[in-house]
Amino acid sequence: KNEVEQSPQNLTAQEGEFITINCSYSVGISALHWLQQHPGGGIVSLFMLSSGKKKHGRLIATINIQEKHSSLHITASHPRDSAVYICAVRWGGGNQFYFGTGTSLTVIP
Amino acid sequence: EAQVTQNPRYLITVTGKKLTVTCSQNMNHEYMSWYRQDPGLGLRQIYYSMNVEVTDKGDVPEGYKVSRKEKRNFPLILESPSPNQTSLYFCASSSTGTYTTEAFFGQGTRLTVV
Numbered sequence: 001k002n003e004v005e006q007s008p009q010n011l012t013a014q015e016g017e018f019i020t021i022n023c024s025y026s027v028g029i030s031a032l033h034w035l036q037q038h039p040g041g042g043i044v045s046l047f048m049l050s051s052g053k054k055k056h057g058r059l060i061a062t063i064n065i066q067e068k069h070s071s072l073h074i075t076a077s078h079p080r081d082s083a084v085y086i087c088a089v090r091w092g093g094g095n096q097f098y099f100g101t102g103t104s105l106t107v108i109p
Numbered sequence: 110e111a112q113v114t115q116n117p118r119y120l121i122t123v124t125g126k127k128l129t130v131t132c133s134q135n136m137n138h139e140y141m142s143w144y145r146q147d148p149g150l151g152l153r154q155i156y157y158s159m160n161v162e163v164t165d166k167g168d169v170p171e172g173y174k175v176s177r178k179e180k181r182n183f184p185l186i187l188e189s190p191s192p193n194q195t196s197l198y199f200c201a202s203s204s205t206g207t208y209t210t211e212a213f214f215g216q217g218t219r220l221t222v223v
Contacts, residue, residue: 033211033212035212035214041197041216041217041219042214042216042217043199043201043214043217044214045211045212045213045214048211048212086151086152088152088212095140095157095159095165096154096157096167096168097142097144097152097154097212098154098168099144099151099152099153100151101149101150101151102151
């Protein structure tokens with residue numbers, strides 16, 4: 001079974017700080033997703049990665065397939081970035097998704 | 110607008126009373142799935158469907174049923190709900206052209222079974 005681990009579990013940052021959230025998984029995957037869940041509960045897909053790096057605005061996601069590791073970076077963090085960030089993987093041999101338990105980010109003005 | 114619609118958003122019910130949570134998507138996606146989210150456990154997959162009439166169990170299927178009679182709809186059925194099914198439920202969809210496609214989530218259904 002694929003295990004997905006995220007770190008840190010909780011993170012508090014000052015506005016403007018550079019933030020990194022990490023995700024490690026145990027078996028080969030076909031894709032990794034980064035999701036954002038706001039306090040209201042809705043989930044939004046931020047990135048889907050199978051290799052390399054992607055950037056949307058202040059968010060950057062990278063993945064190292066050999067090391068089975070992905071990072072989500074937020075540059076110039078803002079209070080509106082406060083949310084839970086969840087890593088999800090879809091492993092290469094199947095159709096199920098496995099999720100990390102999430103990183104709760106609070107950005108203080 | 111591309112979206113996944115779940116209903117209801119909130120539901121309080123009693124033990125044993127059958128209920129259905131609906132999920133509909135307007136993106137012609139083949140892949141649809143249901144998840145539950147519990148504190149400390151994160152999201153766990155209940156059932157998924159690769160296409161019409163094709164469904165399969167996820168990690169936590171006990172106590173749930175699903176059906177996929179039409180491509181756009183994927184209802185979650187609790188035949189005899191129990192308090193341990195109190196949770197936040199999400200439906201999601203994506204294309205299966207490859208495994209590397211974006212997932213779209215519904216707004217969630219908060220279910221309380223008393």
